[in-house]
Amino acid sequence: MRVVPADSLVAFVIAAAVIIVVPGPGVLFIIGRSLALGRVGGLVSVLGGALGQVPLVVLVAFGVGTIVASSPPLFLAVRIAGSAYLVYLGVQAIRHRRRQASTDAATLPPASRWRQLGEGFVVGVTNPKTIAFFVAVLPQFVAPAAGSVQLQLLELGLVFVAMAVLSDAVWALVAAGARAWFGRSPRRIQTLTATGGAIIIVLGVALLFVGGH
Template structure:
């Protein structure tokens, strides 16, 4: 039976906490989504982003992530795809910045939430920095005498993602509440939505050139 030693778990959590709490690309993405779409948009984006992260954890645990991390071509492709998608979402937020001042009945709620969830998923699964983090950091806390290495990597990754969801959701809610306060004025909410779009575009462009050690 696979059981990660408690000392390894505690050490991993202590390392993961600052990495998760310090705002990185993932947090900035969710803040931008909350500013553009409101609290629920940010929370749903957080869940989609987490699902994408879980897929990365599974991939890393069973070796696929190692291929991406060690292949310059594969890493670069994923990096540019993720950046392009962030820029696309930012442009869409700018194009539809006035839509948030009109009635919500025009878009079915379920369809809108699924779309937001899928967009968050794409951003989460195309984040090469997360892949590199999982490949480089998770193995350091594996006990080779405790059982299946793959299972231990999977458990550590899922623990990290669970902690990340709590932190990311808190950031998304905080940004969403700020947006609601500005929403008392249609002009202010339009400006705020545009700001969220610009933030996503800058995040996408910046991810091409600036290395991040945080999420």
């Protein structure tokens, strides 16, 4: 059952759409993963990242996110962890580019897909700017007179996650399409995989020093 008033929900959807459609670090991560892993790997990463955002929505709704965002040491720790993990994923993509070029993505074992899902989850849950965004933006669209503030924050956060999934999936398909187009040559696939890894590394370093969502 909807809790957020209709006018507030519409205003939030418009604001969220404006934020989501502008390419940012999250889009760069999905593009890098799709170039490195292909269509299914990119979409699995999108799903993993979305699942990683769900706990952040819950934490923000119940006040924990505010504590993290307002504590410089905790916020820095999350930034370092998230950035380091991105760099690790980028390095792994570059190291294993030859294996990626010679592997049929459709035949990967389920364990590999679960690993990719887990990697996307870690990136999603350790994105400090997502916490900051939820803390700063979601409360602006809450109407206390309409009911539980926590439920309204949860609803708004999940709406944002759903919208982001749709947008990120489009980017994943576009990037994977480019990979498939170049896929007639194993050498070109290696280059694209390494390029995707480099994008993720640069993103990790950039997030550490300048932040971003």
